[in-house]
Amino acid sequence: MKPPRPHSRDAAGQATTWAQCCAGAMASLPMLFGLVPFGMVLGAQAVQKGLTPVEVPLMTGLNFAGGSEFAALGLWTSPPHLLLIMAVTFLVNSRMLVMGAAMTPFLHHLPKRKVLPALFLMTDASWALSMAQMRQRAALGIEPAFSLAYYMGASLVFYAAWVGCTTLGAILGPMLGHPEAYGLDMAFPAVFLVMLRGMWKGLRRAWPWAVSLAAAALTYKLAPGAWYVAAGAVAGILAAVIWAPAPPAARK
Amino acid sequence: MIDPANLLAIVLMAFVTYLTRIGGYILLRNRSLGPRAMAVLEAGPGCVLIAVIAPVFVSDQPSDLIALALMVIAATRLPLLPTVIVGVGSAALLRHLIA
Numbered sequence: 001m002k003p004p005r006p007h008s009r010d011a012a013g014q015a016t017t018w019a020q021c022c023a024g025a026m027a028s029l030p031m032l033f034g035l036v037p038f039g040m041v042l043g044a045q046a047v048q049k050g051l052t053p054v055e056v057p058l059m060t061g062l063n064f065a066g067g068s069e070f071a072a073l074g075l076w077t078s079p080p081h082l083l084l085i086m087a088v089t090f091l092v093n094s095r096m097l098v099m100g101a102a103m104t105p106f107l108h109h110l111p112k113r114k115v116l117p118a119l120f121l122m123t124d125a126s127w128a129l130s131m132a133q134m135r136q137r138a139a140l141g142i143e144p145a146f147s148l149a150y151y152m153g154a155s156l157v158f159y160a161a162w163v164g165c166t167t168l169g170a171i172l173g174p175m176l177g178h179p180e181a182y183g184l185d186m187a188f189p190a191v192f193l194v195m196l197r198g199m200w201k202g203l204r205r206a207w208p209w210a211v212s213l214a215a216a217a218l219t220y221k222l223a224p225g226a227w228y229v230a231a232g233a234v235a236g237i238l239a240a241v242i243w244a245p246a247p248p249a250a251r252k
Numbered sequence: 253m254i255d256p257a258n259l260l261a262i263v264l265m266a267f268v269t270y271l272t273r274i275g276g277y278i279l280l281r282n283r284s285l286g287p288r289a290m291a292v293l294e295a296g297p298g299c300v301l302i303a304v305i306a307p308v309f310v311s312d313q314p315s316d317l318i319a320l321a322l323m324v325i326a327a328t329r330l331p332l333l334p335t336v337i338v339g340v341g342s343a344a345l346l347r348h349l350i351a
Binding site for chain 2: 067080082089100206213216232
């Protein structure tokens with residue numbers, strides 16, 4: 001057996017759809033280290049908060065955004081406060097507005113009827129994998145830089161893993177320990193750091209990140225809840241606006 | 253098996269989340285962007301990623317800070333999977349050693 005070839009091409013020089021889909025799925029595998037145990041913990045926590053093993057996959061399958069699910073379950077009561085749950089969900093997921101906006105310039109070749117369903121599956125991880133792949137393909141001169149098949153391959157692995165593991169966690173519930181003891185909560189930071197390296201374009205361009213990190217860290221220490229993500233992102237973006245390169249010709 | 257109040261909360265959550273997923277695309281789909289907007293879109297994703305993991309940077313656990321430092325070093329020179337292994341492995345080990 002040969003190892004999978006993520007860049008196999010057909011005669012036109014384009015990687016085939018299936019090869020792209022497999023490449024996306026393969027690229028998603030290292031991230032399951034973090035996703036699987038935390039899905040199980042989320043499922044177990046949800047049952048403690050009074051959700052049934054049927055409601056858990058309903059939540060994780062329809063909402064499919066782990067951060068907001070952890071945050072919402074932390075505030076879950078019986079019956080739940082609808083406005084509070086919605087506000088927290090929006091707050092935690094508001095970063096996806098920025099993420100979707102960042103991806104949009106690369107989606108012009110696709111019709112809306114394909115993009116809107118595909119965006120339902122967008123996660124931090126699948127988005128970041130796609131952005132990293134786009135950068136590589138753009139550097140190689142491959143058009144279009146965005147591969148829907150690669151994105152879907154990664155996204156579907158995450159979807160199946162997330163819904164599956166949260167359901168399993170809801171069923172196995174009390175038998176599970178703490179994934180922190182095995183360091184598994186460090187998998188996501190590790191993945192994100194490698195992605196940041198992939199986005200690195202010199203120290204000058206990275207200043208907004210430093211601002212974001214400082215603002216997020218400070219907010220995390222001072223304010224309860226998930227405000228820190230929004231605070232960091234907004235501060236970083238403001239910094240990017242202020243330090244934006246002035247002449248358009250100087251770019252790229 | 254399904255409580256109506258829980259179901260309503262779940263459906264509302266899903267609705268809000270989907271809006272955040274499509275919002276950026278809907279707003280920017282038919283626009284061409286100036287250099288300033290492009291600079292923001294270039295910096296935005298990194299800002300989001302680093303904000304999400306900011307709590308690790310201000311952890312009060314020495315074990316986690318050391319693991320983070322090792323992870324940063326690993327991330328600058330290793331591929332993805334080895335970096336994950338360095339992060340997870342060092343955090344597990346250090347948390348047991350420094351209790």
